Structure formats: structure tokens, C-alpha cells
Amino acid sequence: MRYSLQAGGKRLRPVLVLAAAELNGRPAFDPRAAAVAVECIHTYSLIHDDLPCMDNDDLRRGRPTAHKQFDEATALLAGDALLTFAFQILTDAYIGNAELASALVRELAHAAGSERLIGGQMEDLQAEKCAHPTADQLEFIHLNKTAAMIEVSLVMGGLCGRMRPGPELDSLRRLGRELGIAFQIVDDILDATSDTATLGKTVGKDAKADKTTFVKLYGIDGARRYAEQHTAIALDVLDKLAGDTAFLHQLVATMLERRK
Amino acid sequence: MRYSLQAGGKRLRPVLVLAAAELNGRPAFDPRAAAVAVECIHTYSLIHDDLPCMDNDDLRRGRPTAHKQFDEATALLAGDALLTFAFQILTDAYIGNAELASALVRELAHAAGSERLIGGQMEDLQAEKCAHPTADQLEFIHLNKTAAMIEVSLVMGGLCGRMRPGPELDSLRRLGRELGIAFQIVDDILDATSDTATLGKTVGKDAKADKTTFVKLYGIDGARRYAEQHTAIALDVLDKLAGDTAFLHQLVATMLERRK
DSSP: OHHHHTTOOOOHHHHHHHHHHTTTSSOSSOOHHHHHHHHHHHHHHHHHHHSTTTTOOSEETTEEOHHHHSOHHHHHHHHHHHHHHHHHHHHHHTTTOHHHHHHHHHHHHHHHSTTTHHHHHHHHHHHHTOSSOOHHHHHHHIIIIIIHHHHHHHHHHHHHTTOOTTHHHHHHHHHHHHHHHHHHHHHHHHHHHSOHHHHSSOOSHHHHTTOOOHHHHHHHHHHHHHHHHHHHHHHHHHHTSSSOOHHHHHHHHHHHHOOO | OHHHHTTOOOOHHHHHHHHHHTTTSSOSSOTHHHHHHHHHHHHHHHHHHHSTTTTOOSEETTEEOHHHHSOHHHHHHHHHHHHHHHHHHHHHHTTTOHHHHHHHHHHHHHHHSTTTHHHHHHHHHHHHTOSSOOHHHHHHHIIIIIIHHHHHHHHHHHHHTTOOTTHHHHHHHHHHHHHHHHHHHHHHHHHHHSOHHHHSSOOSHHHHTTOOOHHHHHHHHHHHHHHHHHHHHHHHHHHTSSSOOHHHHHHHHHHHHOOO
């Protein structure tokens, strides 16, 4: 659990939790436990995704994947334990505020569940067996496999900042959706154009597996334009939000230009 | 998810949730969602435990295991999704009572987490590599791998019956602990003495793997006496509880005599 969680990575999702929580100044509730919970879920999903029966990857965040460093059973259980720990930490940390704890668990379980994160992964596996996956299928995969966890990071931050269900949280969700799709397209572009040392994970996998990605469907330039469009919508949604959006604005813009 | 969840089994854990909830008459909160959540966690743990990198089992609840019926990736994701769904169903079903939802999530996450259920499974894996595992190690494994989920079933039922932290919940936890250990010893005895058709899962695995069990340490008769002792303590704890304990009394006694 520690090995994979402490390997680093961009920590984009926990940063989004903190940034959303601080939109309206000092947050009502300390968002750090929520940020850690989100990163636990993200890390578990990477550990399981890297297993031999899934993507069978050797390298992640610049280190051997968990099953390479230890063994498959340990990696499987570490993933299970990180997933479970996310819900433990939320209910432990926010024990004095059951409304918040319960709302955070609910959002996170839905985002990480069979209709979003896991649904996207399942569809991703099935698309690999498809002769001609469609753009719709690809959109479904990215919306759920990638965007769901980015949406929920912002929403959980908003909840720590005492946002109530309504237009403000809806905007954060929309922002996360657009950022998430842009993020995944950039990931696909980097897989096609970057190198393993820079990314800290194996590149060129998509082309090797003849996987349907935005790059395969629209080419590098076309994919790039899609990423720019989704980023522009994200920034537009963000700029209409109340509060100090400067940090998030810069973060969203940076994600389009990232090299890793 | 449905394939494994609907395969049946004894459904002991959800029955314990319902029985504990009804100790003091009609429960304050409908315990059925809590019962389903517990069974989701139990079923996920069986799916992952049966995977090739773990126990590599072909048969469970009288059917092919999930990875045999589908494939390893599907079984992995179905397990992940059932684990996540447990927390989703608790926060969806008890959305009107955040205190209860949060307490149930907290209990369940702790019981299923790295210090209990998963800790027990990890220790179980490591004990297999040990030349001479001790009785203490075996006790640790059973207490966490098996008893934790039986304890939490009773506690979650108690919470639905509006029990507060204190002697009553402590007694339910103690009852679950003793019942859980007795249950695991009977499991070990059945693995050594029953047949695959009756149990619906492969028998003789422990002896084949030269696994340390109560049967290996104390023989069938010695193990049987241990199971009887733990059952006697469980019944003693139960009989001191307020409320109508008749059903639970019979259930605990029956578990000692079960043939599957």
C-alpha cells in the first residue's frame, strides 16, 4: 500500500480536492482526508489495472509496478486494501460531521463504482476485443474511466468547502468532466509521442495493442484540437464560478501543456 | 457481480445482520441494505480469494468460480465493484440518516480493511510460505480473515436496531468473534472430512497444500473440542444479552453441527 501510494505521480486528484475546497477561502472542513481518500482510490485502480490479467504493465510512476516489486497476490490485496481504506479514512476523519462523511462516501463510491470508474475499465477491456470501436464507445470509456474520478475530486473538495447540492457543485462536476476528457486525450497523445523515461510508465502501448484512442481516430493534431476544445470549455465553466479561481485556472491550462 | 452474488451460499452474514437488528423487536432502521452490503464484501473477498494468484479455485458455491465462468479481468473488476458497491448501498439506503450511514461505513471499512479481513488474508498467504506456523499465527488469521466480518455483521445489525456504542454492542462483537472462530474451525474440519459435492467448493485443499489449520495442529477431535468451546462462550455471551435471543441461539448452535 505504501510502496504504490508513496511513489508519487502528479497527485492531480488530491490537488483538485484541496483547490476546490479553498475556492471560497479557508474551507469549513479540513479537506486533506478527502484528498488522501481520492488518491487511495486512484492508486488502487492503477495497481489493479497494471496486473497481468489487465494491462500487464511493468512500470508505473517510474518504479516497478506493485506485482513486479512484490507478487500478484500482494498487489491484488494492496489494491483491495487501498480501496477499502479510502472509506475508512473518510469516516474516521470526519467522524464529528456525519453529514459530510456520508456525502463524501456516497460521491466517492458512485464515482469509483461499476457505473463509472469500473464500468469504464470494463468497457475498455471489451473495446479491445472489438474490431471497430466507435467514437461514442471511446467517449463512454474516458468519461467513466478517467473523468469520473476528476469530477468527484472537485465535488468532494466543494463539499469540504460547505457547498450544497446545486449550481455550484454542478459546475464543479462539469469542470471535472471537461478537464477529465482533456486530460485523457493528452494522455493518449503522450503515449504516442513521449518516451518511457519522461512518463515513468511504458509508452507506445496503445499503438502496439492497436487500441482505439483519440489519436487513432483523429490523428495527433485532431486529438490535440479536441483536448483544446475541452480545456476551453473547462476554463469557461471555471471562470463563471464564484471565489478565487486563479489557481485552478492555471492548473487546468497547465494540464493541456504537460509533458508527463 | 450478479453471477457471484446470486450463487447463494449460506448467507450467514446477512442473516446475522437481520437477527441482531431484530433483537429488540422491530428495528429502528431497515437492516436489509446493511445485510446486502456485508454480503457484497464477503462475495468480493471470495471472488478475489479464488483467483489464480491467490487460492486458484475452480468451484465456489457449487458453480464455476467467477474467473472460470468469465475471465480473470472480469472477476477482478467484479470483486472491486462489489467492494465499492457495499459503501454505495449504505450511503444510498441510509441517506436520510447520516449518523447511521457513517457509522455503518466506518465499521464495515475497518472490518474489511488491511488490519482485519485483508490483513488476515495476507498473513494466511505468508503462513503458507512458513515452515512452522504457530497456533498464534493461526489464531490471528482466523480472527481477522473470518471473525472480523462475522463480528461486523452483528454490530451493523445492532446499529440498525439503534444500539449505541457500549456494553450491548461490545457483547455483539464478542459473540461474533467467538462464533467466527468456531465457524472457521468447522470449515477446516469440513475441508478434511466432507466432499466437494456437499460443500460446493473443492475439499482437501488444506491437506494438499500442507496448510496449517486447527485440524493439522490438534487433529479432528481436538479441533472439534475447540469449536465446541468457542461455541459455548458465544452462547454464554448471547444468553446475557437483552431481547429475544432465541433465533440467534439456534443459529449459533446449528453452525457447530453444519454439514456444509
